[in-house]
Amino acid sequence: MTTELRKIAxxxxxxxxxxxQLPSDHKARALERxxxxxxxxxxxxxxxxxxxxxxxxxxxxxxxxxxxxTLTERTVKEMALGIREVAALPxxxxxxxxxxxxxxxxxxxxxRIPLGVVGIIYEARPNVTADAAALCLKSGNAxxxxxxxxxxxxxxxxxxxxxxxxxxxxxxxxxxxxVPTADRSAVLEMLQMEDLIDVIIPRGGEDLIRTxxxxxxxxxxxxxxxxxxxxxxxxxxxxxAREICINAKxxxxxxCNAVETLLVHREAADRFLPQLLSALRDRGVExxxxxxxRERAPWVKEAEESDWGREYxxxxxxxxxxxxxxxxxxxxxxxxxxxxxxxxxxxxxxxxRFLKEVQSSVVxxxxxxxxxxxxxxxxxxxxxxSTTKLHAFGPxxxxxxxxTKFIVYGDGQIRQ
Amino acid sequence: MTTELRKIAxxxxxxxxxxxQLPSDHKARALERxxxxxxxxxxxxxxxxxxxxxxxxxxxxxxxxxxxxTLTERTVKEMALGIREVAALPxxxxxxxxxxxxxxxxxxxxxRIPLGVVGIIYEARPNVTADAAALCLKSGNAxxxxxxxxxxxxxxxxxxxxxxxxxxxxxxxxxxxxVPTADRSAVLEMLQMEDLIDVIIPRGGEDLIRTxxxxxxxxxxxxxxxxxxxxxxxxxxxxxAREICINAKxxxxxxCNAVETLLVHREAADRFLPQLLSALRDRGVExxxxxxxRERAPWVKEAEESDWGREYxxxxxxxxxxxxxxxxxxxxxxxxxxxxxxxxxxxxxxxxRFLKEVQSSVVxxxxxxxxxxxxxxxxxxxxxxSTTKLHAFGPxxxxxxxxTKFIVYGDGQIRQ
Numbered sequence: 017m018t019t020e021l022r023k024i025a026x027x028x029x030x031x032x033x034x035x036x037q038l039p040s041d042h043k044a045r046a047l048e049r050x051x052x053x054x055x056x057x058x059x060x061x062x063x064x065x066x067x068x069x070x071x072x073x074x075x076x077x078x079x080x081x082x083x084x085x086t087l088t089e090r091t092v093k094e095m096a097l098g099i100r101e102v103a104a105l106p107x108x109x110x111x112x113x114x115x116x117x118x119x120x121x122x123x124x125x126x127x128r129i130p131l132g133v134v135g136i137i138y139e140a141r142p143n144v145t146a147d148a149a150a151l152c153l154k155s156g157n158a159x160x161x162x163x164x165x166x167x168x169x170x171x172x173x174x175x176x177x178x179x180x181x182x183x184x185x186x187x188x189x190x191x192x193x194x195v196p197t198a199d200r201s202a203v204l205e206m207l208q209m210e211d212l213i214d215v216i217i218p219r220g221g222e223d224l225i226r227t228x229x230x231x232x233x234x235x236x237x238x239x240x241x242x243x244x245x246x247x248x249x250x251x252x253x254x255x256x257a258r259e260i261c262i263n264a265k266x267x268x269x270x271x272c273n274a275v276e277t278l279l280v281h282r283e284a285a286d287r288f289l290p291q292l293l294s295a296l297r298d299r300g301v302e303x304x305x306x307x308x309x310r311e312r313a314p315w316v317k318e319a320e321e322s323d324w325g326r327e328y329x330x331x332x333x334x335x336x337x338x339x340x341x342x343x344x345x346x347x348x349x350x351x352x353x354x355x356x357x358x359x360x361x362x363x364x365x366x367x368x369r370f371l372k373e374v375q376s377s378v379v380x381x382x383x384x385x386x387x388x389x390x391x392x393x394x395x396x397x398x399x400x401x402s403t404t405k406l407h408a409f410g411p412x413x414x415x416x417x418x419x420t421k422f423i424v425y426g427d428g429q430i431r432q
Numbered sequence: 433m434t435t436e437l438r439k440i441a442x443x444x445x446x447x448x449x450x451x452x453q454l455p456s457d458h459k460a461r462a463l464e465r466x467x468x469x470x471x472x473x474x475x476x477x478x479x480x481x482x483x484x485x486x487x488x489x490x491x492x493x494x495x496x497x498x499x500x501x502t503l504t505e506r507t508v509k510e511m512a513l514g515i516r517e518v519a520a521l522p523x524x525x526x527x528x529x530x531x532x533x534x535x536x537x538x539x540x541x542x543x544r545i546p547l548g549v550v551g552i553i554y555e556a557r558p559n560v561t562a563d564a565a566a567l568c569l570k571s572g573n574a575x576x577x578x579x580x581x582x583x584x585x586x587x588x589x590x591x592x593x594x595x596x597x598x599x600x601x602x603x604x605x606x607x608x609x610x611v612p613t614a615d616r617s618a619v620l621e622m623l624q625m626e627d628l629i630d631v632i633i634p635r636g637g638e639d640l641i642r643t644x645x646x647x648x649x650x651x652x653x654x655x656x657x658x659x660x661x662x663x664x665x666x667x668x669x670x671x672x673a674r675e676i677c678i679n680a681k682x683x684x685x686x687x688c689n690a691v692e693t694l695l696v697h698r699e700a701a702d703r704f705l706p707q708l709l710s711a712l713r714d715r716g717v718e719x720x721x722x723x724x725x726r727e728r729a730p731w732v733k734e735a736e737e738s739d740w741g742r743e744y745x746x747x748x749x750x751x752x753x754x755x756x757x758x759x760x761x762x763x764x765x766x767x768x769x770x771x772x773x774x775x776x777x778x779x780x781x782x783x784x785r786f787l788k789e790v791q792s793s794v795v796x797x798x799x800x801x802x803x804x805x806x807x808x809x810x811x812x813x814x815x816x817x818s819t820t821k822l823h824a825f826g827p828x829x830x831x832x833x834x835x836t837k838f839i840v841y842g843d844g845q846i847r848q
Contacts, residue, residue, distance in 0.1 A: 033765065037789060110788070116810055122799060124809050129791055131821050215822055235651060235822040256844045263846035349449065371839050372526070375452060375545055383538060383842025392847065393540050393838060394532055405547050405835040406631055406651040407823040419821040422809060423787050426799025428672045430679035431808065 020196070021205050025160060025212040027190030028133045032158035034188055036130050040107035046185040047103035047150055050178050051096040054146065057177045058092050064173035065142070072166055080270075084141045085167055095146040095174075102150040105396040108415045109156040112423070120429050126420040130156035132214035134417065135206055137162045137228055139220035142170040148219075149178050149192045151399045155417035158191045160213060162206060164220075165198035172196070207232040215407075217400050237412070238404045241327045242272030242355040244385040247344040247370065248292075249361035250283040256382060257284070257360045258295050261333075263384040264358070266299045270329045272401065273356050273378075273388040277324065277334045279344045285312055285337045293335065301331045308337035325351030341366050345373050352376060354403050356388035377403060377410030436612070437621050441576060441628040443606030444549045448574035450604050452546050456523035462601040463519035463566055466594050467512035470562060473593045474508050480589035481558070488582055496686075500557045501583055511562040511590075518566040521812040524831045525572040528839070536845050542836040546572035548630035550833065551622055553578045553644055555636035558586040564635075565594050565608045567815045571833035574607045576629060578622060580636075581614035588612070623648040631823075633816050653828070654820045657743045658688030658771040660801040663760040663786065664708075665777035666699035672798060673700070673776045674711050677749075679800040680774070682715045686745045688817065689772050689794075689804040693740065693750045695760040701728055701753045709751065717747045724753035741767030757782050761789050768792060770819050772804035793819060793826030 054061070065087040072082055108128050115125035134157045136148045145161055152159035163171040175194040182189050195202045207216065210233045217237050218228040229236050246264060248257045264275035280289055290313045293303050303309075304323050305316035316335070323334040324347070338344050341359075348357055358380040359370040367381045378388040388411065390398025395413030402408045408416040470477070481503040488498055524544045531541035550573045552564045561577055568575035579587040591610040598605050611618045623632065626649045633653050634644040645652050662680060664673045680691035696705055706729045709719050719725075720739050721732040732751070739750040740763070754760045757775075764773055774796040775786040783797045794804040804827065806814025811829030818824045824832040 033791075036791060118808075118810050122803065127787075129821075214820075229649075233646075235820075253844075259844065259846055267847055367841075371543075373453060375449075376837065378838040378840065380840040381842055383840055383845040384847050386847040387538065387840060387842075387845065388838075392534075393840070394534050404630075404651075405545075409835045410838050419825045421792065422794040422804075422826050424794065424796040424799055424803060424809070425783075426797055426803075428669075428675065429799040429803065430675055431683055431800050431802040 018205055021202055022209070022212075024190075024193050024195070025133070025206070025209050027188070028158040028160050028193055029212045031188040031190030032130065032132045035153070035156045035158055035191055036109070038156065038187070040109075042185070042187075043107065043153055043156075044103045046182060046187055047099050047153060049181040049185055050146070050150065051099040051103070053177050053181050054092060054096045054099070054174070057173075058089060061087055061092055061170065061173050061177075064169040067169040068167055077166070081140060085170070087142060087170060091143060095143050098143070098147055099150040102154050102397055102414075105154060105414055107154065108418045113420060121427065122429055123425040125423045127423050128415070128418040129421050130418055133158045133160060133212060135160045135162070135213045135216045135234065137203060137206075137216065137218045137220075137224070138164065139224060140164040140166050142167045142174060144219060145171045145174045145194075146178065148399065149175075151397055151414055151417060153191060155414040157417055160193055160195065160206065162195040162203055165200070168198040203228075204231055207234060210234050219400055235407070237400060237402050237407060239272070239401045240403050241353050242274070242403075243277065243325050243327050243351065243353040244273055244275045244356040244388070245277045245279055245348050245352060245358075246275050246385065247279040247341070247348075247357070247359045248281060248284045249341065249359055249363060249366050250281040251362040251366070252284050252360040253362060254288040254291070257288070258292050260358070260360055260382070260384050261292060261296060262299055264386055265296060265301055265333050266331065267386055269331050273385050274329070275333065275385050276326060276328055277336065277351070279336050279338050279347055281341070281344070282308070282337055282339055285309070289313060289337070296333060301333050304332065304334050306336040309335045312337075325353070327353070341369060345370070348374055348376070355401070356380070356385045358383060358385050377401070434621055437618055438625070438628075440606075440609050440612070441549070441622070441625050443604070444574040444576050444609055445628045447604040447606030448546065448548045451569070451572045451574055451607055452525070454572065454603070456525075458601070458603075459523065459569055459572070460519045462598060462603055463515050463569060465597040465601055466562070466566065467515040467519070469593050469597045470508060470512045470515070470590070473589075474505060477503055477508055477586065477589050477593075480585040483585040484583055493582070497556060501586075503558060503586060507559060511559050514559070514563055515566040518570050518813055518830075521570060521830060523570065524834045529836060537843065538845055539841040541839045543839050544831070544834040545837050546834055549574045549576060549628060551576045551578070551629045551632040551650065553619060553622075553632065553634045553636075553640070555580040555640065556582050558583045558590060560635060561587045561590045561610075562594065564815065565591075567813055567830055567833060569607060571830040573833055576609055576611065576622065578611040578619055581616070584614040619644075620647055623650060626650050635816055651823070653816060653818050653823060655688070655817045656819050657769050658690070658819075659693065659741050659743050659767065659769040660689060660691045660772040660804070661693045661695055661764050661768060661774075662691050662801065663695040663757070663764075663773070663775045664697060664700045665757065665775055665779060665782050666697040667778040667782070668700050668776040669778060670704040670707070673704070674708050676774070676776055676798070676800050677708060677712060678715055680802055681712060681717055681749050682747065683802055685747050688743075689801050690745070691749065691801050692742060692744055693752065693767070695752050695754050695763055697757070697760070698724070698753055698755055701725070705729060705753070712749060717749050720748065720750050722752040725751045728753075741769070743769070757785060761786070764790055764792070771817070772796070772801045774799060774801050793817070
C-alpha cells in the first residue's frame with residue numbers, strides 16, 4: 017500500500033497547485049457538474065451502497081448506524097443540493113482581507129490562499145464524501161478522503177463520480193481522491209505524510225480523534241466533544257428559559273451542540289426550577305440533579321461527580337443550582353469542553369460578563385446552544401468544529417480552509 | 433523535575449485565566465513597570481550574565497555566539513525600549529473582528545481571545561526572554577519560557593525581574609515563568625503537557641525546530657528556514673534590481689529573510705547580468721551560477737544541484753538564468769521554503785501573476801526580501817515567523833497570539 021498511497025498523495029499535492037490558481041467560475045462549474053452527475057448516477061450509487069449494507073447486516077449491524085450508512089434517492093438529492101449550496105458561496109481564495117500603507121510607501125496586504133492538501137478521516141456517513149470534497153474544492157484545496165470501512169463501496173462510487181466530473185471540467189483528478197482500501201493501516205500511513213498533506217481533519221467520535229492526534233505528524237484540527245452548558249441567570253425569563261432548554265436538549269439530543277448540563281442561579285431555582293424540570297421530564301428527559309436541585313424537585317435522580325462534564329448524547333440532563341454567575345463560569349471552566357455555552361438572562365451586565373469571561377468557541381446570550389453550527393451561524397457550510405484554539409476555534413467554514421499570505425507592492429524600497 | 437515543572441505549567445494555566453480578562457491599561461502598566469525594573473536592575477543582570485559568559489568562555493565558545501549572549505547597558509536599554517513599544521501597541525484581546533445578523537435576528541460576531549499558555553523554546557539570546565514575555569502578556573497569554581542552557585543565569589535573572597513587576601501590579605506571577613533548569617530533558621517533559629500548554633513556538637535553528645516538532649504532542653508553530661528568492665523579470669529596471677539584490681543579500685546575510693537564490697530572466701540577463709553580479713562581487717558576495725550565468729560572467733563559480741534551495745546565511749548567492757516567469761515560479765515551488773520571494777519588474781501583468789501564483793508567506797514586488805519581518809510589515813512586533821500554513825503563515829505579531837470565539841446575541845431564538 018505504501019507506494020500506492022504515496023502516489024495518490026503526490027497526485028493530490030500536484031493537483032493542489034493547480035487548484036490554488038483556479039478561477040471561481042471554473043470551480044463553480046465543476047461543482048455544478050458534480051451535483052448533476054451524482055443525481056444521474058443514482059442507480060450505480062444505490063448498487064454500491066447495497067454491497068455495504070449487505071456486509072453490514074452480515075456483521076449484525078443495525079439501528080442508527082445502518083440508517084446513517086443507507087443511501088436513498090432522497091439522500092443522494094440532498095448531497096447534490098449540498099454541493100450546489102457550496103457552489104453558491106463566495107470564493108474565499110484571493111480575498112485581500114486587509115491592506116495598509118507603511119511609512120516608506122510599501123503597500124502591505126494579506127491575501128487568502130488555500131491550505132494545500134486536506135486529509136479528512138471520517139466515519140460511516142457516505143454523504144460526508146461529497147460534502148467535504150465540495151468544501152475543499154471551493155476553497156482551492158485538494159482533498160484526500162478516508163471514509164469508514166463500512167461505507168467503502170459507497171464512498172468509492174461517490175468519489176469516482178466526482179473525479180469524472182473533474183475530468184470533464186479539465187481539473188486534475190488528484191484534486192479529490194480516496195484512500196483505496198478499507199485497511200486500517202492506511203490511516204497510519206496517511207498520518208505520516210507531513211511532506212504531502214497540510215492538515216488532517218478527523219470527523220467522528222472522540223476515540224477516532226484521539227487516535228488520530230496521537231499518531232499524526234501532520235497538524236490536526238481537533239473536535240473532542242461537546243459538553244454544552246446553559247446558565248439560567250437570576251433574572252431569566254421563565255418562558256424563554258424553558259423553551260431554550262427544551263430546544264437545546266430535546267430537538268436532537270445525539271449531536272455535539274445539544275445541552276448536557278444546566279446551571280441555575282439559586283433565585284431562578286426558587287422561582288421556577290420545578291416547573292422547568294417538569295417540562296423537560298414531560299419531553300422524556302431524565303434529570304440528574306445536585307442536592308439543591310433535589311430540594312426543589314425531590315423526584316429528580318441524584319447526580320454523581322461523574323455527571324458534571326459528561327457528554328450524554330442522549331435525553332439526560334445534569335442540573336446544578338449555583339450561587340452566582342461566577343460560580344457558573346467557574347463550573348464551565350472546570351468541567352466544560354470549550355465548545356458552546358449559553359446564558360439566559362434579562363440583566364445587561366451579566367450578559368456582557370458571560371460573553372467576555374466564558375472562553376468557549378461559541379458563547380450565546382438568550383439563544384439555544386443548537387445554533388453552534390456553521391450553517392446556523394452564517395458561515396454557509398461547515399467542514400467541522402474545532403474545540404482547540406490553534407488555526408480555528410468553533411465551527412469552520414470555507415474560510416477556515418484557507419490561510420493568508422502577505423502581499424507587498426513596492427517601488428524599489430530597500431531596508432535601511 | 434516532572435512534578436516541579438508540572439506545577440509551574442499549572443501555575444501558568446491558572447494565570448492565563450486571569451490574564452484573559454485583564455484590562456488593556458492594567459497590562460500596559462505592568463509592561464511599563466517591567467521596562468523600568470529591567471533598567472533599574474542593570475547591575476544584577478550584568479552580574480548574572482557574567483556567570484554565563486564565564487562558563488561559555490570555559491567551554492571555548494567565542495565569536496558571534498558569545499556576542500549574542502552578552503548583555504550590556506545598551507542591550508538592556510534596548511530590551512526595556514522593546515517592552516515599551518509592545519505596551520504601546522493596540523490590545524488585540526476583545527476586538528470584535530466582524531459582526532453580522534442572521535435572518536432569525538441573531539447577531540453573530542467573532543471576538544479575539546488569547547490562546548492560553550504559550551511555550552517558547554529558544555536559543556542563546558537572552559533578550560528574547562523579555563521580548564517574548566512582553567508579547568505574550570500584551571496578548572493576554574501566560575508564557576512558559578525555555579531558553580538556551582548557555583544563557584541560563586541571564587534568563588533567570590530577567591525572569592525574576594519580570595515576575596517582581598507582575599507582583600507589584602497584582603498580576604499572578606505564573607503569567608511569566610521559566611523552566612528552572614538547564615537540563616535538556618525538561619524540554620521533552622514540557623512538550624508532553626498538552627493539557628496545560630496550548631502552543632509551542634520554537635525560535636532557533638532548523639535542528640532545534642525539527643527536534644521540537646518530532647517530540648511535541650502540542651501544536652507547534654514552525655519556522656524551518658528561509659530560502660528566499662528574487663526573480664529579476666525581463667523588464668526589470670537594472671538600477672532597482674541592483675540596489676534590491678545588494679540590500680537583500682548584503683545588509684544582513686545571516687538572517688532568514690536574506691536572499692539566497694537569484695533567478696534572472698534571459699532577456700534581463702542579456703541586458704545587465706554581468707554588471708549586476710560584479711556589483712555583488714564588489715560587496716564581497718561569492719556567486720555560484722548555472723551554465724547560462726557563467727556564459728555571461730565566466731568568472732562565476734559553477735553551481736551544483738545542492739546550491740538550489742540552500743540556506744547559506746552567508747555572503748553567497750546562487751544564480752540561475754530562466755526562460756520565463758513560469759520557470760521562475762516553478763523553481764520557487766520546487767526549491768523554495770515558502771518563506772519570502774520578490775519579483776523585480778516593470779510589467780504590470782507579471783507583477784500581478786507573481787503575487788498570485790507564488791504561494792510563499794510573503795510575496796513582494798519591487799522591494800527587498802529584508803522587509804519580511806513583523807516590524808517592517810507593520811505588525812508592530814514579531815513573536816516569530818511561520819513557514820507552515822496552519823494558524824499563521826509568515827511573520828506573527830500579537831494578533832497571531834490570539835484566536836477568535838463566536839459571540840451570539842439572541843432574544844430567545846430556538847432552532848426549528
